[in-house]
Amino acid sequence: MPWTVLLKSAEGEVIDGTLIDHHWVLTSGHALQALNLSVVQLVETLRVYVGVEDARELDAKHLVHVEDVHYHPRAKDAFVYRNDLALVKLKEDIKYSNHIMPVCLPEHDYASQVGRVGYVGGWGEGADHAATSHLNYVALHVANDSACHDFFDTHHPGLFPPDATEQFCTEQEGAGHNVCPGDHGAALVVEDGGVFYAAGVLSHDQGCASEGYAIYADVYPFREWINKVTHPTEVAADAV
Incomplete structure (x- = not known):
């Protein structure tokens, strides 16, 4: 990656x-x-x-x-x-x-594509809680918003549940199939037509060995802000 x-x-x-x-x-x-x-x-x-x-x-x-x-x-x-x-x-x-x-910024909002496969890479902890030295990646599936929201309402009532207008979740399937502490900030990258897009940025996870859901910032709604910061001259010219 x-x-x-x-x-x-x-x-x-x-x-x-x-x-x-x-x-x-x-x-x-x-x-x-x-x-x-x-x-x-x-x-x-x-x-x-x-x-x-x-x-x-x-x-x-x-x-x-x-x-x-x-x-x-x-x-x-x-x-x-x-x-x-x-x-x-x-x-x-x-x-x-x-x-x-x-990686490319998304041209579509992949957050709504339940079941879509994405890949997260990083140097986060493994299931044994030891930091890994090698870059690893895991394939995860975009989850149903309602199921993710209900999970956080039930199991983590003190944590703000994901907001579907700007966040989405992936399913965590247990040891070996999860994002882990230390992976925060990594992108969930999807492949579409041979091009790789950053669909989301990891915000929160349940731990390497736990089942549940991980939360991502949905990149698609923030493209305008990203472009204004990274290419202010081009954005200003387009506005004229």
């Missing part, structure tokens, strides 16, 4: 992200907010690694520095998963290769 990038804080926390062009990474807003750092501090200390397969080999050839961080303007705090997107601007111009490629 050549679009998957690793973001690492000075304290060693790992967040996943997704390369969407030569200068921008899409990730989870709450995962960055949970670091309790200002944007200035993130720019100074956050490191981005591209083209990484083994997290033990984070050397200079993979390292990219951060120029800026943009949270969605309606993002909530680190424990309320609404508008849960952030964009990380990179200082260096990323050169594409077989191991480094961007």
Whole structure:
């Protein structure tokens, strides 16, 4: 999954992200907010690694520095998963290769396509709660909104249930078939006509070995905001 990038804080926390062009990474807003750092501090200390397969080999050839961080303007705090997107601007111009490629923004809203298969890659914990060093991926299915909402109402009444206007869920099927802690910020990527699209960004999961549902920010409704941040000149020209 050549679009998957690793973001690492000075304290060693790992967040996943997704390369969407030569200068921008899409990730989870709450995962960055949970670091309790200002944007200035993130720019100074956050490191981005591209083209990484083994997290033990984070050397200079993979390292990219951060120029800026943009949270969605309606993002909530680190424990309320609404508008849960952030964009990380990179200082260096990323050169594409077989191991480094961007994923496309969606042209359709895949959140409503129940049963649709998507793929999530990352370096999150395994079922034994040990961090994995190799980039892994798992295939998951887009879930029914009502079933996901009912699950959170029943099992996690203190957690805001997913909002179908901007979020969706995938089914978690137990050990070996789940996203895990450490995968937050990763994209659920779908293949459509030979093209790969970032359908969602992981916000919340039930743990590696648990059945239930994981919650994603639906990328499709946020395309306008993403384009305004990443290509402001083009958006302004189109508006004239």
